Amino acid sequence: MGSIFRTEGLSAGYGRKVVLSGAEITAERGKITTLIGPNGCGKSTLLRTAAKQLEPLAGTVFVSGKSLRETGANELARKLSILLTDRVSPELMTCRDVVESGRYPYTGRLGILSEADREAVDEAMALTSTTELSGVDFARISDGQRQRVMLARAMSQQPELLILDEPTSYLDIRHKLELLNTLKKLVREKNTAVLMSLHELDLALRVSDKIVCIDGGKVGRVGTPEEIFSGGYISALYGISEACFCESSGCAELEKPAGAPEVFVISGGGNSGGVFRRLQREGTPFAAGIIPANDIDLPAARALAAEVVSRPAFSEAPREVVQRGLQLIGECGGVICCPGSCGALNPENSELLSCARRLGKLIGDA
Amino acid sequence: MEQTNRAAKIDRATRCAVCYAALLLLTLALGAAGLRFGSVKITAQKIISALGGEKSTAADIIMISRLPRVIAATVLGGALAVSGYLLQTFFANPIAGPFVLGISSGAKLTVALAMIVFLGNGMTLDSAGLIIAAFVGSLLSLGLIIPVSGRAQKNYMLIVCGIMIGYICSAVTEFVVTFADDSNIVNLHNWSMGSFSGIGMDEAGVMSAVVLAAMVPTFLLSKQIGAYQLGEAYARNSGVNIRWFRLAVILLSSLLSACVTAFAGPVSFVGIAVPHIVKRMLGTAKPRVIIPAAFLGGACFCLLCDLIARTLFAPTELSIGSVTAVLGAPVVIFIMMSRKK
Structure with missing residues (x-):
């Protein structure tokens, strides 16, 4: 044949x-x-x-x-x-x-x-x-x-x-x-x-x-x-x-840092991979959110973050997801906001950002 | 592009033609010089008439001593160079050769043993017997070195093992010679240093026949040798029957070097130096070009060395091995140095 x-x-x-x-x-x-x-x-x-x-x-x-x-x-x-x-x-x-x-x-x-x-x-x-x-x-x-x-x-x-x-x-x-x-x-x-x-x-x-x-x-x-x-x-x-393995790209990430998250990364929109990898290199455990399920930052976040807060694609973030994000910010020592991660269509991230500002935990717009 | 290719090809062809012409002329010139010079100087005219069949003292010197000697240097030198080339291909090692791999010494040992046994029992050993004894010894040494080559990761390991095998064989030969009868020792000692002297016309005929018989299949193997230059796997993928090929190369290289050892004793470095020089001259490693050129190159090299051995301190004669070593060893050093880069 x-x-x-x-x-x-x-x-x-x-x-x-x-x-x-x-x-x-x-x-x-x-x-x-x-x-x-x-x-x-x-x-x-x-x-x-x-x-x-x-x-x-x-x-x-x-x-x-x-x-x-x-x-x-x-x-x-x-x-x-x-x-x-x-x-x-x-x-x-x-x-x-x-x-x-x-x-x-x-x-x-x-x-x-x-x-x-x-x-x-x-x-x-x-x-x-x-x-x-x-x-x-x-x-x-x-x-x-x-x-x-x-x-x-x-x-x-x-x-x-x-x-x-x-x-x-x-x-x-x-x-x-x-x-x-x-x-x-x-x-x-x-x-x-x-x-x-x-x-x-x-x-x-x-x-x-x-x-x-x-x-x-x-x-x-x-x-x-x-x-x-x-x-x-x-x-x-x-x-x-x-x-640590991304099936859609065939690429792998290094092992995530161990421990409870010390930094929360407000992420999504495709610019967060660099921040994730920098924290991984420094050995700082971190949490990331709130990332839509279709966002290209999600595979790297899944591989490297201690916890990922994610929401369904093309729909509003459920309240309990936002709550979890706010709770993690409360537990973490600092918050990093990635450029392009807050916009009109994802008000939940803006909410996290203002919470971080209020608590004085914002350590930088990466 | 097409034109530059063609130009490159013509360049190569011209280079080949020039090299071949040079090698042929050099062989003839050195052969003529070999007839002319020696402890007695013989004029060109006398040489020609001697070759024409005229009888005289000079003619006797030419026909009994010098002509067989020139033939031997030509044929055995060629055989050594081609044997070295085959071994270099087989072991994928540029400094492999019948001498450094201990093959010549193995042949020397078996020939010494055969001589002692035969002469001790009042029998004579003819040319064919000598060749067979040397062939067996060559194969025995190769039988020791081939398993080593499978294990040796580094090229130099193979050479070190070969040299060790050579030393062991030489030591045993010395031992055997020490305890042999007096009458044999003189004969053996002379031979074991390597020399083209004392070879008669009959022997020259036998060695020419044997070497020719080995050269024809060697040349016909050139296609397979070419495929083998990229390594065993690619050769097999090109359709070469590796088992037969390896066997053929072993048998042919042993036969060629055995012929040399049987008649002239161990002659060093020709097998390494000549193929290398010839490859550089021709600028290629294509076996069907290199094999005949290596034969001619080996002939030139040995004719020259024999001439030096005979004439430098005439009437005292040097052993051929010492002259080939002095001229050949620097080439080996050069190869080693240039490969470091």
Whole structure:
């Protein structure tokens, strides 16, 4: 059917040590399938087994419907290419030499490239914007460029399936984005199937068509990013507290300061994150409110504040919510009012502000 | 862009052609010099007539002593350089070579043992026997060093282990030689220092045949070697059968270096220095370009070293190993220093 890659009851590991068992995974052409999961959960082992770098301990891997055991080395090389985390440091090879090495499965006995091979190399280099690096020594380029050249190498192999093991490691944010954009382009233009592992959840959330979670040596949830990043599943997968992970952005916050709130932050409107994080850095426990349920300050407040006073979206604050806010201001030593947190449509925050002024607790408009 | 690519390619091709022409000319020139110079000076005219088949004292010197010696230096020098290149690829280590990894010393030990056993029992050991003994010794040393390479995290660990294996083999060889019969010792001692002297025309023929037989499959492996330069995983992904490839590289590099040890004894540093110099000259590491060039480079290097060994303090002859070490070791130091950057 649509799956170019499929595993059946696959167990992967090294020697007798089983890292992952009973894995049933598919990858489709024109889609990016991302493996996520904690360190050491077996993502790399699974990918290495999928690429026939490791023999499966049990079960079968199918690539275009044919079992890996029955696929010859050269036949597989034309269907599947890889990009690994291991750094390669070849001597005296230009970037073009490196990309050309992807054409090996298509060349004859001595590995001399034909015109068609050269065209495939040109195309792969154009696609990954590495053409201008052609004549440069591979040892002299940056990590970001190196990863793009290695991607060009993988593409010049003209694979149906591309397997990448944490392709964004060592890259800064710009190069991470560049690489993932290139992958997207490739999937769209070449209808390649991509199977990769990623550490960065925020990027996995954005780039993947399908996410496969690896949890404690088994395949956990499989689904679209929206399905995976919901209901606190990610927090459970990585064993972090639910509050500190924001499912809509895929970002995490540091641990909140312990203790009863010492400062109340009148917040909401999108400008409060900085204040929350400053208090967190200083180790001051704080309460925050009154934040509408649809406000973008709410996830950070939930993660960092000792207590959050929140009200339903698009409706008036219930009286008991306002009461709780006033009570917290009474208990706290100081009050900070974030800019833009008080306006005509949220009179409850203005009420809190005037209460703070009256009590002389206002320590600043942040 | 297209044009600059093409220009770069033409540049590379010209550079290759120039380097190959230079290496060929140098090999011929050094070979001719090897025939001409020695304890007796022989004129060019006499050399030509000797090669043409004329009989004279000078012709005897040429045909019995100098020509086989020149052939040996050419063939064995080439074999050493290519063996070193294969080992550097195999271990992904720029200073790997048959000598520093203890492979030559392992071969030396088994050849010494074979000689003592055979000569002690009144039998003679022919060229094929010598090569087989050296080949077994090379494989034994590699059998020790390969498991180490799997565990050694750092490049230098491999070299340290290789040197240690070399010392152990040399020590055992010394031990064996000490307790051997007097008549054998002279023979062994001379050989164990490394020398191209005393090689006859028959032996030169045998070594040429064996080295040629190993060079052809080595050259045919150049595609796989190229894929292997990016590491094992990418080579496997390119469709290389890693198990066969590794076996082939081990067997070929052992055979090439065994041939050298069998006839000339251990010769140091050629295997490291020459491939490095050749790669710098050609500005590439493409195996199908480097393998023949390394062979020619090794031939030049050994012809030059042999010439120096014979003529510097003539009529006293230096051991070839000491000359190659003096010329080759600085190159190794240079490699180490330039990689620190």
